[in-house]
Each structure stands twice: as structure tokens, then as C-alpha cells.
Amino acid sequence: MSVEKVIATNKKALMTIDIEEKIESGISLLGTEVKSIKEGRVSFKDSYVRFENNQAYLINLDIGPYPEASFRNHQRMRKRKLLLHKRQIQRLIGKVSEKGYTVVPITIYLNEKGLIKVELAVGKGKKLYDKRKEIKEKELRRRIEREAKYGY
Numbered sequence: 618m619s620v621e622k623v624i625a626t627n628k629k630a631l632m633t634i635d636i637e638e639k640i641e642s643g644i645s646l647l648g649t650e651v652k653s654i655k656e657g658r659v660s661f662k663d664s665y666v667r668f669e670n671n672q673a674y675l676i677n678l679d680i681g682p683y684p685e686a687s688f689r690n691h692q693r694m695r696k697r698k699l700l701l702h703k704r705q706i707q708r709l710i711g712k713v714s715e716k717g718y719t720v721v722p723i724t725i726y727l728n729e730k731g732l733i734k735v736e737l738a739v740g741k742g743k744k745l746y747d748k749r750k751e752i753k754e755k756e757l758r759r760r761i762e763r764e765a766k767y768g769y
Contacts, residue, residue, distance in 0.1 A: 622727045624654055627661035630721045630738065632748065638739040639723070640709070643700030644675065646733065647691045649683040654733055658683075659725060666699065666720040666737060668710050673699040675722060675735065699735065709739065717741045 646654070653659065658681030667676050674696040682690045701709075712718045724736040743751075 621729050621731075624657060624725045624727065624733075625659045625661060627664070627721065627723045630661070630723050632751075633743055634719065634721060634738060634740040635743050635747065636723075636738045636740040638712075640701070640705065640737045640739070642673070642735050642737055644725075644733060644735050645698040645700060646680075649686045649689070649691045650680050650697075651733060652686075653680050653683045653691075654725065655727070656683075661722055661725075664722055666709075666722070667696070668706070668713065671703070671706060671710075673701055673706050673709065673720075675699055678722065699737075709737075712739050 660679040660681075662677070662679065664675060664677040664679075667674050675698075676696050677694060678697060679693055680691065681693065709720055713720060718739065718741055720737055720739050722735050723738045726734055726736070728734050
């Protein structure tokens, strides 16, 4: 993944999913959607990937309206096709068919060619005790770094 500019990240997914694999994907967009995304008018809230007819679709990706488009604007919450190879889609379908696995978008960014890409994460949902453990470890690391820096 060669990122030029990160537009948005799905922080909730990073906290609630134990990521096993990351995949870069293209996304099929309309012109006004591209302009809105480049302005940062995008939200990942409750978005996920669904598979229909051996195709991958991004559901619930909220792309805000482009103000200069007037009446020719796009629908905010329409399903958007993800551009993946057949082998990648088949592998993802196989993973999702296993109990507990899910595919969610974690980052949307511009690559070095100026194309909008979506980074997908494959993983299982974390249990409550896993989340608590991760928070404790993060706080401990911060405290150790702070003590090393300031010499408490």
C-alpha cells in the first residue's frame, strides 16, 4: 500500500476487530462522490462489505453531497462496488463463510496516482476482555514512555 494522502480512517473498526489480513481495493464512484471524498466529506460509521453474485459491495459508506453539484448530486448511502480480482473475492467469501469473520473498510486514501483506494480488513470481532486488555497495555506503554522521557 503506497499512500499519498489518508482521507479517513475507521477508528471504531480498528478497536472492535482483531485484524488478520489487510487488502487494498479500488472503488467504483461517481464524479461528485470523488470530489466529496477529496474534500473529506466521508464517514465510515457502520460500513461493511457484502458479497452478492460474486461481487463485493461496500454498504453504508456515507459520502456527503458535493455543494457545487446542485440537483445532479449522488445518493449518500448507496452501495458501491469494490474493484477486486476474482481470486481475491473468492478468498474473502471463503473467509467470511467461517464463523465470526467479517470484512470492513478501515482506511480510504489517495494513492500516488491520485486514485481513491479503500483498505479492507479481514478479522474477527474482539471480546470485551480483549478490548480492556488492549487499553491497559496501551496505557502502560504510554506511562513507560512518559517516565523514560521525563525521568520520573
